[in-house]
Amino acid sequence: MExxxxxxxxxxxxxxxxxxxxxxEDFEIVGTDLSPAVQKExxxxxxxxxxxxxxxxxxxxxxxxxxxxxxxxxTGFLAxxxxxxxxxxxxxxxxxxxxxxxxxxxxxxxxVDFIGCHPMAGKExxxxxxxxxxxxxxxxxxxxxxxxxxxxxxxxxxxMADWCRFGDVIETTPERHDQMIAYTSQLMHIIALSVCDxxxxxxxxxFEGGSFRDCTRVAxxxxxxxxxxxxxxxxxxxxxxxxxxxxxxQYREAMEAGDREGLRAMLASASDRKKRIDLERxxxxxxxxxx
Amino acid sequence: MExxxxxxxxxxxxxxxxxxxxxxEDFEIVGTDLSPAVQKExxxxxxxxxxxxxxxxxxxxxxxxxxxxxxxxxTGFLAxxxxxxxxxxxxxxxxxxxxxxxxxxxxxxxxVDFIGCHPMAGKExxxxxxxxxxxxxxxxxxxxxxxxxxxxxxxxxxxMADWCRFGDVIETTPERHDQMIAYTSQLMHIIALSVCDxxxxxxxxxFEGGSFRDCTRVAxxxxxxxxxxxxxxxxxxxxxxxxxxxxxxQYREAMEAGDREGLRAMLASASDRKKRIDLERxxxxxxxxxx
Numbered sequence: 014m015e016x017x018x019x020x021x022x023x024x025x026x027x028x029x030x031x032x033x034x035x036x037x038e039d040f041e042i043v044g045t046d047l048s049p050a051v052q053k054e055x056x057x058x059x060x061x062x063x064x065x066x067x068x069x070x071x072x073x074x075x076x077x078x079x080x081x082x083x084x085x086x087x088t089g090f091l092a093x094x095x096x097x098x099x100x101x102x103x104x105x106x107x108x109x110x111x112x113x114x115x116x117x118x119x120x121x122x123x124x125v126d127f128i129g130c131h132p133m134a135g136k137e138x139x140x141x142x143x144x145x146x147x148x149x150x151x152x153x154x155x156x157x158x159x160x161x162x163x164x165x166x167x168x169x170x171x172x173m174a175d176w177c178r179f180g181d182v183i184e185t186t187p188e189r190h191d192q193m194i195a196y197t198s199q200l201m202h203i204i205a206l207s208v209c210d211x212x213x214x215x216x217x218x219x220f221e222g223g224s225f226r227d228c229t230r231v232a233x234x235x236x237x238x239x240x241x242x243x244x245x246x247x248x249x250x251x252x253x254x255x256x257x258x259x260x261x262x263q264y265r266e267a268m269e270a271g272d273r274e275g276l277r278a279m280l281a282s283a284s285d286r287k288k289r290i291d292l293e294r295x296x297x298x299x300x301x302x303x304x
Numbered sequence: 305m306e307x308x309x310x311x312x313x314x315x316x317x318x319x320x321x322x323x324x325x326x327x328x329e330d331f332e333i334v335g336t337d338l339s340p341a342v343q344k345e346x347x348x349x350x351x352x353x354x355x356x357x358x359x360x361x362x363x364x365x366x367x368x369x370x371x372x373x374x375x376x377x378x379t380g381f382l383a384x385x386x387x388x389x390x391x392x393x394x395x396x397x398x399x400x401x402x403x404x405x406x407x408x409x410x411x412x413x414x415x416v417d418f419i420g421c422h423p424m425a426g427k428e429x430x431x432x433x434x435x436x437x438x439x440x441x442x443x444x445x446x447x448x449x450x451x452x453x454x455x456x457x458x459x460x461x462x463x464m465a466d467w468c469r470f471g472d473v474i475e476t477t478p479e480r481h482d483q484m485i486a487y488t489s490q491l492m493h494i495i496a497l498s499v500c501d502x503x504x505x506x507x508x509x510x511f512e513g514g515s516f517r518d519c520t521r522v523a524x525x526x527x528x529x530x531x532x533x534x535x536x537x538x539x540x541x542x543x544x545x546x547x548x549x550x551x552x553x554q555y556r557e558a559m560e561a562g563d564r565e566g567l568r569a570m571l572a573s574a575s576d577r578k579k580r581i582d583l584e585r586x587x588x589x590x591x592x593x594x595x
Binding site for chain 2 (some may be wrong): 039053055065068102133134135152153155160181183185190192193194196197198200201202203204205206207209210211213214215216217218219220221222223224225227228229230231232233234235236239240243244247250251253254255256257258262263264265268269273277279280281283284286287289290291
């Protein structure tokens with residue numbers, strides 16, 4: 014093997030990437046994690062060709078570095094190791110917010126290429142114990158290239174995504190990513206948490222169906238990580254939360270007023286929107302090329 | 305076959321029941337539907353041993369009648385056919401609200417036993433074309449007996465539920481059912497609709513993950529039916545919608561204030577609640593016998 018990919022942080026996403034990337038072209042996959050227990054489990058699972066305790070000796074020889082810690086861990090790592098990356102290296106990350114991470118990456122030397130990534134994959138459980146090579150199958154791989162991103166590195170990321178069996182690669186700006194993710198992902202987590210805050214949660218056993226299990230599934234999150242993700246994207250996220258509050262109030266007011274016709278029109282419109290987006294996706298159309 | 309179960313309305317639920325019930329003890333399963341096209345498709349699928357266009361000649365010989373129309377269809381059928389049910393018959397339904405249906409069933413003669421039912425099963429698509437015998441596997445079968453319910457009929461419903469492979473049978477009052485269902489099911493539909501009302505819906509392609517697909521799945525509903533379900537349960541439903549609005553506002557205000565510690569405490573509490581309820585269910589405990 015002539016080249017090296019260093020995966021930093023072997024939690025659910027990093028561990029799964031280190032598993033999935035093995036065998037990719039002529040790259041050696043090296044995993045690293047601060048925790049000795051995680052190192053041991055990652056090595057036993059084969060998360061990487063090698064698992065090492067210290068990233069420092071690996072950095073000068075790493076052609077690709079994938080940062081898979083929480084947001085503070087990623088920005089801290091960039092600042093601490095800024096002078097150790099190999100000239101010409103590709104540095105990337107898997108963080109769920111991109112503007113803040115791209116800003117932190119501006120500390121890197123001009124000969125290091127940082128391209129933000131966000132694999133739209135996950136589970137409601139975390140840690141190396143839940144990592145698996147198939148985690149990324151048919152999910153979106155979002156990339157947010159910085160101003161110095163090279164075509165060569167973008168092509169390399171696409172091949173890596175293909176090898177890990179992502180469904181597609183979406184290229185966009187950090188700002189657009191954060192706006193969209195506030196709506197499609199972070200809001201879903203705020204909803205799940207809010208539903209679980211209801212007093213009836215522990216009384217509703219026997220009355221829950223698929224919709225309740227699906228909607229609340231992601232509430233079992235890691236508070237320390239998600240408080241960072243929410244806080245780093247607060248302007249976009251508070252906007253979509255407020256829009257949801259407004260819309261819920263409109264449904265409630267229609268019911269309180271006994272306005273069946275108004276309510277029926279709202280249901281018809283929203284269900285039609287949902288059916289149209291399903292239909293468009295089922296047909297494979299791309300009628301809204303918005304990025 | 306000596307006895308007869310008449311399934312009225314062969315949509316997704318009625319059609320699936322007519323499929324699943326075939327072979328149950330010594331009952332003949334007869335399906336009926338107003339639509340000739342539905343009758344034809346139901347007969348072709350085997351939704352019932354026989355499919356008939358008119359329920360009227362079947363009613364005097366039916367030991368069990370399962371009403372599977374929308375709420376207005378069920379209450380209309382009860383009023384129209386009140387004098388045609390067989391003495392001693394069990395009449396039941398599959399409607400997602402129970403107080404209103406139980407009230408409508410008070411028009412029945414005293415020698416007819418009405419026990420409300422709610423199979424907590426469904427799909428985001430409707431109609432006989434999507435009906436399948438396995439729809440009910442491992443879902444809850446909720447029963448709300450009226451004041452005249454006999455133990456014999458409750459036992460019969462339990463055997464029917466077992467034959468259709470429901471996971472369990474939950475017996476409760478109509479009022480408690482409607483309060484719980486407002487939270488676990490109807491609120492999930494209001495959330496899904498409200499999320500789909502966002503302007504970004506058609507722009508978010510490529511940014512959606514499992515949480516977005518899961519949360520919005522049920523938005524593709526039948527407006528004519530759901531406006532009835534929401535309206536018939538408006539007092540309970542508006543209460544849980546308001547509670548959700550309040551909780552969302554609290555998350556938003558914590559983010560707007562930059563109150564990371566407050567936000568972290570909210571996330572820790574809600575995620576812990578979710579993990580606890582998962583744990584209880586995984587262990588099979590029943591620590592909240594609330595009905």
